[in-house]
Amino acid sequence: MTVDVAPAAPGFVSELLTPGQLKRLIPRSAASATTVQQARRNVRSILQGRSDRLLVVIGPCSIHDCMAARHYARRLLQMREQWGQELEIVMRAYLEKPRTTLGWTGLLNDPFLDGSGLISHGLEIGRSLLEELNAMGVPVAHEIVAPATMSYLDDLLSWVAVGARTSASPVHRQLASGLDMPVGFKNGVEGQVQVAVDAIQSARHPHSYVAVRPQGTLGVYSSLGNQDAHLVMRGGRQPNYDEDSLAAAAALLRKAGLHEALVVDASHGNSQKDHHRQSMVCADLAGQISGGNRSIVGVMVESNLRSGRQDLLAGRTPDPELSITDACIGWDESAEVLRLLAEAVRARRSRSLQPAPEVAC
Numbered sequence: 001m002t003v004d005v006a007p008a009a010p011g012f013v014s015e016l017l018t019p020g021q022l023k024r025l026i027p028r029s030a031a032s033a034t035t036v037q038q039a040r041r042n043v044r045s046i047l048q049g050r051s052d053r054l055l056v057v058i059g060p061c062s063i064h065d066c067m068a069a070r071h072y073a074r075r076l077l078q079m080r081e082q083w084g085q086e087l088e089i090v091m092r093a094y095l096e097k098p099r100t101t102l103g104w105t106g107l108l109n110d111p112f113l114d115g116s117g118l119i120s121h122g123l124e125i126g127r128s129l130l131e132e133l134n135a136m137g138v139p140v141a142h143e144i145v146a147p148a149t150m151s152y153l154d155d156l157l158s159w160v161a162v163g164a165r166t167s168a169s170p171v172h173r174q175l176a177s178g179l180d181m182p183v184g185f186k187n188g189v190e191g192q193v194q195v196a197v198d199a200i201q202s203a204r205h206p207h208s209y210v211a212v213r214p215q216g217t218l219g220v221y222s223s224l225g226n227q228d229a230h231l232v233m234r235g236g237r238q239p240n241y242d243e244d245s246l247a248a249a250a251a252l253l254r255k256a257g258l259h260e261a262l263v264v265d266a267s268h269g270n271s272q273k274d275h276h277r278q279s280m281v282c283a284d285l286a287g288q289i290s291g292g293n294r295s296i297v298g299v300m301v302e303s304n305l306r307s308g309r310q311d312l313l314a315g316r317t318p319d320p321e322l323s324i325t326d327a328c329i330g331w332d333e334s335a336e337v338l339r340l341l342a343e344a345v346r347a348r349r350s351r352s353l354q355p356a357p358e359v360a361c
């Protein structure tokens with residue numbers, strides 16, 4: 001939903017707390033800090049090939065109801081425990097949405113789902129939720145849409161995406177170069193992979209750029225470069241999760257001197273926005289992984305408590321368990337996808353434990 005009544009006059013409408021003030025108001029607890037630090041370390045090990053587990057970023061396309069998000073997280077925690085040997089499960093807790101044209105832009109921007117755009121409330125509600133999820137032991141993922149809001153949330157995030165609409169953005173690349181967490185750059189909406197490879201190369205280098213300081217003023221930030229910037233294959237006009245497309249992407253990474261680590265998004269261009277296809281994409285990826293593919297290091301899934309999506313209608317409270325942005329797979333299907341991916345990791349592991357076939361001289 002967007003504001004359909006133009007304001008009387010353009011201009012600033014309210015003050016925001018500074019990032020430092022919000023972090024003092026809603027501090028990161030010791031339990032949360034442990035969740036974040038462990039998850040970042042685990043994801044880095046996977047991306048760098050030091051762990052043979054699979055990163056799985058799974059959860060709602062967007063969060064619009066905090067109770068439902070907590071409920072989802074409690075279920076996901078059980079999955080994290082059940083499949084911890086095979087999977088590093090990180091919850092998609094996206095609080096901002098990039099839109100192709102118009103539409104609801106996420107809990108941070110419009111927490112009351114009515115176009116009132118009370119961002120100051122959105123930041124407080126969003127930060128509290130992320131703190132709670134981490135304190136439960138569930139690490140979270142987010143997409144960087146508005147660079148300025150990252151300084152309000154960065155200490156609570158274990159993985160972030162730069163989306164298909166922003167991988168080419170110099171500002172996002174610079175910001176990624178200074179983040180202390182793995183950043184996945186998605187291929188472009190039309191399916192262009194090179195733009196994300198270029199982004200990774202840029203983000204791995206040091207940059208100097210204008211950034212929001214904890215005190216809320218602007219400053220020049222000098223980054224060291226982010227060695228955990230990596231590629232996310234999300235499809236475009238055509239899916240790109242098949243063996244040939246992934247091999248072509250791995251070749252582009254190799255050519256650029258980058259490690260061949262691929263996270264594959266089962267949704268978006270890879271499902272052609274039909275949520276039912278996500279399980280099929282995951283089954284295909286599970287087959288590639290079981291077959292020994294080591295460049296697939298992660299999978300993304302859009303999943304919610306209930307399958308499908310709903311329109312956000314003025315004056316009607318939406319179902320808390322059903323997506324108001326992209327359609328998602330429901331809980332049972334999600335649990336099945338996680339089982340399948342975990343088994344694929346086991347199969348890949350057992351392959352590498354088998355003695356190499358004898359070669360006749």
Ligand SMILES: O=C[C@H](O)[C@H](O)COP(=O)(O)O
Nearest residue numbers: 061097098099100101103326
């Ligand atoms: O994942 C969410 C959507 O794909 C993204 O926000 C764009 O959505 P839209 O094309 O409906 O605007």
Ligand SMILES: C=C(OP(=O)(O)O)C(=O)O
Nearest residue numbers: 098163164165186234268
């Ligand atoms: C917008 C998203 O993805 P993409 O950038 O791949 O369209 C998303 O994951 O919410």
